[in-house]
Amino acid sequence: MKILNHIYKNYIVINTMFIKGIYEYYNYKKNKSPNRIYKKTSLLKNIYNLYTDPSKITNNIYIGNLVNARDFYKLNELDVGLIVNCTLEIPNYFPEYLEYINVKITDVEGENIYKYLDTTVKKINDFIIKNPTKKVLVHCFAGASRSVSIVLGYLIKYKKMSFYDAIHLCKEKRDMVNVNIDFCNQLKQFEKLNE
Numbered sequence: 001m002k003i004l005n006h007i008y009k010n011y012i013v014i015n016t017m018f019i020k021g022i023y024e025y026y027n028y029k030k031n032k033s034p035n036r037i038y039k040k041t042s043l044l045k046n047i048y049n050l051y052t053d054p055s056k057i058t059n060n061i062y063i064g065n066l067v068n069a070r071d072f073y074k075l076n077e078l079d080v081g082l083i084v085n086c087t088l089e090i091p092n093y094f095p096e097y098l099e100y101i102n103v104k105i106t107d108v109e110g111e112n113i114y115k116y117l118d119t120t121v122k123k124i125n126d127f128i129i130k131n132p133t134k135k136v137l138v139h140c141f142a143g144a145s146r147s148v149s150i151v152l153g154y155l156i157k158y159k160k161m162s163f164y165d166a167i168h169l170c171k172e173k174r175d176m177v178n179v180n181i182d183f184c185n186q187l188k189q190f191e192k193l194n195e
Helices: 002-027 043-049 066-070 072-078 114-130 146-158 163-173 181-193
Strands: 061-064 080-085 099-102 135-139
Touching (some): 066 072, 072 135, 080 114, 099 114, 114 135, 135 146, 146 181, 163 181
Parallel strands (some): 080 135
C-alpha cells in the first residue's frame, strides 16, 4: 500500500507541475509577480514543498497545496470535511464526498483578497461549529500565500490574533509560508475592522 501511495503522490506532483507550467505559460505576460513578505525560494525547494503533508494550524484547520487537495487517502486520514480552494486554476476534485468553498483568486500584484475574507472565514467558522470533529483544508497551489491569507483572516477574526501573531504562528507551523505583500496590507485593514 505504501508503494502505491508513493507512486500516486509522484503522479500528482508531476501532473501538478505540468498543469502549473501550462497555466504560467498562458498567463505570464498578463500577471505581475507580487512582492513577498519573505525572500523567494528556489525552484527545487518549491518542488520539494509539493511533497509535504498539510500543516496543522489549529485543531480544525490545515493549510495545504494542490497535491494535498488531490490526495483522497490523506484527506480521509485527516478526516477533512471541508476544502477551501483558493485558486482559479484548480478544480474541486471530490465534490461528491466533501464540501467546498471556492475563493477564485490569483496570487499576483494588485489582487484583492479582502473582498473574500469576511464571508469565507465565517463559512469556515460555521462549518467548524456544526462539525467539531471534522477538519478544514485550505489550499492554493503551493499553500504559501492565498490559502495562508484566508487562514490569517480566520485567526484574526475568530481567534482574535493580531496579524503579526497570526503570520508568526502560520510560519512556525508551515515553513513555506510567503504571503503576497498586497494580501498582507489587506489583512492589516481586516485586522483593524475586527478589533
